Amino acid sequence: MISKVKWLSVWLMAGWTAIACAQQAAPPAAVGPLNSGLNVSLQQYEGTNVQQSLPFKNGNVLVDGINVWQLDWKMKPAADGAIDVALGCRLLKGKATATALVVDFVFGDWREDNYVLVPGIVYNGNRYRAIGNGYNPQYPKDMYFNPGAPLTISNNPRLALPGESNSFLELQSTNTAAPGMSFYAPGTGQSWFVLMEQQTRFGNNGISIFENQHRDTCTFRITAPAMRTRAAGFGDFHVSGDKAPDWSAGDEVVLRFKIYGKKSEGIPGHLRHFMEIRKSVTGPNEPRNLVPMSKLAQLGTDICRGNFTETKAGKYYLPENSRHFQLGWVSGMINTFPMLALNDPLERSRVAEELDFIVSKMQGRSGYFYGFISEDGKLGTEKAHPDFPELQAMVRKNGDVLFWLMKHLLLLKAQGHGSIINPQWETAAQRLAAAFVTTWKAHGEFGQYIVPETGAVAVFNSSAGAIVPAGLALAADYFNRPDWLAVAGDAAAFYYRRDVEQRGFTSGACGDISQDADSETAFGFMESLMAMYRYTGKAVWLERAKAQAALCASWTLAYDPVFPPGSAIAKLGGRMAGGVWASSQNKHAAPGVCTSSADHLFKLFRATGDRHYADLLRDIQHAHTEAVNMPGHITTNYLIGSSMERIQPSDAEGAGAIGNFIHTRNSWTETNGILMAMEIPGIYVRPGEGLLYVFDHVKAEKLAEDKSSVTLRLTNTTPYDAAVSVFAENARQARTAMGYTQFMQWPKVSVPSGGATKVKVNSSGDIQMLADR
Incomplete structure (x- = not known):
């Protein structure tokens, strides 16, 4: 074996020419840092249980009784510094049942503090306390009013915490935003990546990572096809149903992948490397031009117009599929913004009525807002525990309220309608901003859930407040409060240091997950970093935004997945690159960012000229359009122009869900479609x-x-x-x-x-x- 930092130069220089020139060369002795090696084997199964492992020990030919197998290594250096591998395995003679090809990358000198990334599902190995056995589990009592409670996730694929046994995770390629896996070793400053195609002729590839009992060796495994014992669901697991193929003489499978070794400047550097290479195996996607952005905006606002209602609670645009009102996150005070942008007298008056309703009925004594009110006017709680009867609200929703309320005020003034601004709206915004500042000064974070009546932090230790610095920055400029901008800067620096630099993910913004890694905080924090750049002009915020954009990219489908031929998406010829994975609990992609135009990516592209950010944003917008219900392109059971939140490449919801839409509609996906049409230039x-x-x-x-x-x-x-x-x-x-x-x-x-x-x-x-x- 080749040890530690010497591996890259030895691999790429001394031994490379001979390997590259050989048509049937053996694999290199080392393929990465940390005393690594590459092993190839065949595994025979009964169901999904391994019955026998047959390693290729002496070259490229394996003899097992009457069966004779041969490997064909085609390897070449890629322009981006990678090794490009096409590994063929052929049964020359005999007959084999239930057999899969396995490629193992084995890393010695392993440490548990290595950052492990499988884009869209595993961040920092998901090596955190896990609770529940299903969707949206109830928090245990020790998480309430306890700043020392550990970050806690749902029952997701994960590597084990220290002291636990059986540290492994197993996935299918379609569980990922870009088929592949990687790690960053802080002890050596080295990053390692392997990226692969989604599938071979045997179906989707498998991705597994497992550590030995002493946690000083870790194996990253590719299988063709996927052979999981259990498939990951929404906070639980179910029998995978994976099946190994039977082989006859002459059968062959070709597994294609790329291996990268790079030096990185911390986890942010690792993420930025990933963004650069995430399409290197699957190749550039080609989005379809289906519906102009202006048409999407017109259809979406027409739907929203028809959903304005009056209830006992007040007047508002209906959120989702309910007459009850939800503030922030997926609806209230976000879907009003594009209606205000219409500059239409009727919709402007309706927006004003909704804002009046919100600030008069939903703001607590502390300045924080409640997140829910029924159509009968009853305030609701979120994530409460039976032992704590106080009504709670999501910090993320309150961050949305501050940010979007300030955007409403700015838009009204820009339209020349500043005179209709109700002073109570400004007062409400000031009270909310002051509440966030008070919480920050008391705790040095914003928490995940708060008590609007008292301002107490009910649940700590997540990134749910990731968008708060953006709201504070806007409010600081609007109300001339430089002290608020200082708090916004301190908070943004804290979240960047703790969550991006140290953890390698942001988490806990969605109302239906635990403190799982999620895309919504990633994009929300991106909003905050670009707001800090906007209001300070300091280049440090732009540099941090580059790393954050790379984290956002890790949640976004880098390629057009292959869906089952009979599925709805396949029949429509859907190209879903740009779908945004929701969270490590909710294992599906969605058409857009919840809930935002993601124009902060455009702002970063504009400031840097780096097309990676523009490409990411274009993909997101076009994937959204692929999910919009149009004549001859039916995706919902609702109106033309409606859309829904599921793009499902994986079997997390069962094999029957792959590539099929859930025939409902989600107002937030319609809202972000309108926002993209407005806030992103054509x-x-x-x-x-x-x-x-x-x-x-x-x-x-x-x-x-x-x-x-x-x-x-x-x-x-x-x-x-x-x-x-x-x-x-x-x-x-x-x-x-x-x-x-x-x-x-x-x-x-x-x-x-x-x-x-x-x-x-x-x-x-x-x-x-x-x-x-």
Whole structure:
């Protein structure tokens, strides 16, 4: 074996040429840090229980009785520094039943503090206390009003805590946002990654990680196909039903994967490496242009218009599929923002009525808001324990309220309607901001659940307050409170240090999970980091945002999964790259970020010029459109333009759920579709600088460009007319951080269905329509 840091140079230099030139070479002696090695074997099963393991010990031929097997290694160096491997295994002679190909990467010098990542499901090995055996388990008593309670997750695949036995996890490739696994070893500063294709001819690949009893050796395993004993559900497990294939003479399987070894600057560096390589095996995806963003916005706002109601509690736009009202997270005071942006007198008055209702009925004595009120006007509690009767509320919902209430105030002023702002709205925002500041000064964190009446933190130790610094930053600027901005900065620095640098994930924002790693805090914290950059101009926040964007990317499908041929998504030809995994408990992807346009990714792209961030955002928007209910593209049992929250590549909900929509609708997915259409430009261009990026469902062809302008032909191949927003500027202007109402200034270009429009765009943002000849 080759030890520790010497492995990379020895592997890539001394031994590489011979390996790369051989058509049937054996694997390299070392494939990574920590005294590592690569072993290949065949495993024979009864059901999912291993009956016999047959290692390839002496070269590439294995003889087992009358069966003769051969490996064919095709290996070459990749341009990105990886080893690109196509491992073929053929049965030359004989007949075998229930046999799978296994590739083991074995790491010695292993430590339990190594950061283990399987994107979209396992973060830091999920090595935390676990509770329950199902969806949304009740918290134990010791988690309440106890700042020393450990971070606690649902019953998810995980490596064991110290002192526990049987440290292993087993997954299928479709449990991941990008099929692969990795680790970062802080003791040596080394990162290791293996990325693979979703499946071989035998079906989806398997991913397993297991440690020995002493935790000083760890094996990362790929199997073709997946052979799990249990499949992971929503906080529980069920029998996998995996089956190993039978082989006849001449049968062959080819397993393709890439191996990377890199030096990283901590966990943030590891995440940034992952973002760079996450599509390297599955390849670049090609999103479809299905529905222009303007059409999605029109359909979504029409649905929301029809859902305004009056109940005994008050007047509001109905959330989800209920007449009860939920604040923040998936509905209230978020779905009002695009309605306000319509600049329509009726909807503006309705938004005002909802805001009046919220601030008069739902704010507690402490300044914090309750998260739920029934249509009869009864306030509800969240995550309560029988021994603690106080009504509780999600910190995440309160963070949403502060952030979105400030955005409403900014938008009204930008529209010239500042005079209709009710002073009680501003007072409510100030009281909420002050409550967060009080909590921060008392505890040095915001907690996960609070008691709105007293302001007490009911449950500590999560990232549920990840979006709070964004709200505080907006409020600090609006109300001229630099002390609030200082708290926002301290809080954002704390969450970055504890959650990103030390844990490698953010957690606990969703109301139906424990303190599991989740995508919603990841994107929420991204909002906070870009807000801090906006209001301080300090480059440190931009650097942190780059790492945070990489964490967001780890939750986002990097490729278009292959779905079962008879499934709804397969029949529609769905391309779901960009679906956002919900959490390590709720093992499904969703069409969009809950609940946001994710325009902070655009702001980061604009500030850095790095197309990785634009590509990530474009994928998210297009995956959302794939899930929208349209004529000939049915995804819900509701109106045209509606959508739902499930994109399911995995068998977490059973094999029958893979690739099939749940025929309902979710208002939050409709809301984030409208928000993306509003807050993300259809086309971003810097005339004279060669930068052009298209987010909308049109094609843009550059016809001519000079120092101050660019001529484009926009083509719309969809069945719907498009009004494409165009954001044009120069590099100097892009150095100024973008505000929260800039979308109002973007002119729109009409492009008819099946037609084209020719325009000349100046760096000043002016657009000249040209005859298309």
